[in-house]
Amino acid sequence: MTAQPRKNADRAPMLVYKDVRKRYGSFTALDGVSLHVNPGEVVCLIGPSGSGKSTLLRCTNGLETLDGGEVLFEGKPLPKSDVEMRGVRQRMGMVFQNFELFPHKTALENVATGLITVKKMPADEANRRAMALMAKVGLSDKTANYPSNLSGGQQQRVAIARALAMEPHVMLFDEPTSALDPETVGEVLNVMRQLALEGMTMIVVTHEMSFARRVASWVVVFEKGKLLEEGPPTQIFDAPLKERTRDFLSHLGWDG
Amino acid sequence: MNLDWSIVWSSRWLLLEGAALTVLLTALTMLISVPGGILLALMRGSRFKPVSLFATGFVELFRNLPLLLLVYWAFYVMPVLTGLALSPFVTGLTALCLNVSAYNSETFRSGIASIRKGQGEAGLALGMSRAQVFGEIILPQAWRRVLPVLASTWVSLFKDTSLVSVIAVGELAHTAMQIRSQSFRVLEMLTAMAAIYWLMGYPQAKLVDWIHRKYGVRE
Missing domain, CATH: 3.40.50.300 (P-loop containing nucleotide triphosphate hydrolases)
Incomplete structure (x- = not known):
């Protein structure tokens, strides 16, 4: 001890x-x-x-x-x-070993999707929040990219932003x-x-x-x-x- | 041999009508059988045993019966069982839908199974319900993967609609056969029928090839 x-x-x-x-x-x-x-x-x-x-x-x-x-x-x-x-x-936000970003959604949509589907936030407000989080993880210029066009490190940062969007404890x-x-x-x-x-x-x-x-x-x-x-x-x-x-x-x- | 091709030209409007009905039958069958297939695939995955057993039984029954038999069955037996007097068109449509729904169910089941487990977990971890995970994450990805298979099913179905001619649905095959038996111009009408099916089917097959190239799984 x-x-x-x-x-x-x-x-x-x-x-x-x-x-x-x-x-x-x-x-x-x-x-x-x-x-x-x-x-x-x-x-x-x-x-x-x-x-x-x-x-x-x-x-x-x-x-x-x-x-x-x-x-x-x-x-x-x-x-x-x-x-x-x-x-x-x-x-509780969760970040996975294999990122598990949604490949059919852009980076920004990945971050906003929880806010829209789960928290029922209006899309423009959710997108604004998602933008701020993309900036926080240093990816403001990649919001329109699909996961397949991001490096592993970038994908994982988007995944962190996606989890943070829900304002986890x-x-x-x-x-x-x-x-x-x-x-x-x-x-x-x-x-x-x-x-x-x-x-x-x-x-x-x-x-x-x-x-x-x-x-x-x-x-x-x-x-x-x-x-x-x-x-x-x-x-x-x-x-x-x-x-x-x-x-x-x-x-x-x-x-x- | 004495051939008279004018019979084809003079029955062009009837043949066109028949061809239109063939397209309509194909489109309606697919329109019903795609959601039907998704529903059956979901039911098969249900944790509620009677539901999954019913769906499994449905799929295995209608997938493994000859479509021709199914068409006759729908025509002769279904009215007795249900007490409904349906038009030949609706009867034929029903038989096609039973068969194609069963096929589509297997298509969607394999498509859904091909999506990594972690994708669903990522949705659940955000607080999504199972229904939201399916609608937002699994289905859009599975859809893309099964599109080439659905397209192939479409082309087979387009040709298979000719089977409902046996219960006098006035689609292309039935129309051509009718003209044949009234005019005795067998060779001309069968050739015309083959040409029309081929001319309509070939571009669809090419479109399917293109879909395969564009959406085929590349992982």
Whole structure:
């Protein structure tokens, strides 16, 4: 355990995971995970592939159902009904590894579509909001482009803008830079760093250890569906309590 | 052999009328069977078992019966079953729609299945309902992918409409056959009929080729 106080530990947590369990057939993806996320925190989930990080993220907004335990969002358990779950999802933005932009819509339409279909915002107002978000991610000149005419990094920035358009209380990033060419990773991480500075609550599943080291306020290490270790980045990267954490990091070539 | 091609020219208005009815029959069948196919594809994917079973039964029944049999069945059996006295045109249209809806359902089902799962998840993550995900994200993409297949179905259907001539729907084949049996000009009328079908069908087939090139899946 660490003596350092966690960011916003005095405030009610935004997300609480209690003994979360998830199985796919005989494979146990999550084997009783408990953790919490305070408002304004940037929590990075790290660990080997298949250790359950992405599954936990997908359980957060109901893309996967739980087999056991519970997830509390802003103090309330995730609702069972589809209709209520839709309300929760509007307050959680999600960014996918493969961007998942809608290929039949322009960049601007991708950003505006949630506002128009879900929030029933008039198209001109939605487009104005979408424009502002495209500017925020540095793509004002690409609004009319279709995703197929954007680089991977640009697509992922549009995807971030699309999620931000709904004014989420928390952003979930599922390996946002894993599918990118190395030269475009930086532009996406910069947008994420900017968001973090603005105080957005973020959960980031990532293999970008330098991002986790510099931007995360809390780092959680997963192994085989269990929480191996959690703590501030200084602890995890400089003085991990668990030998397995050290092994994992050195495997990635991390040497502090 | 003594040929008299004037019979073709003198029956040009009748043949034109028949050709118009053939086009109308094709268009109406497609107009009904595209939404019908989408509906059946959705029903097959339903989590409510009776609905998906019904749709599966419908598709497998009408896809695997010879269309000619279906036309006769609609003409002789359907009125007994339903108590409705329908015109030959509506009867023929019904038979065509049953068959083509079943085919279109399979087309749309494969089109929908070809859209990555993450696309739907991205919509759900924005807070969309399942219906919104389908209408806004899945269907527009699936539509583009199945368009070449639908176009091919259209061309087959255009020719297959000739089968409803057996229940005296006055489309092109029936009209030509009528003139043939009244004038005994068999060779002339069959040739004229072939020429008209080909002249109308060939540009459609070329259009389909173009659609295949433009919209074919390139991923």
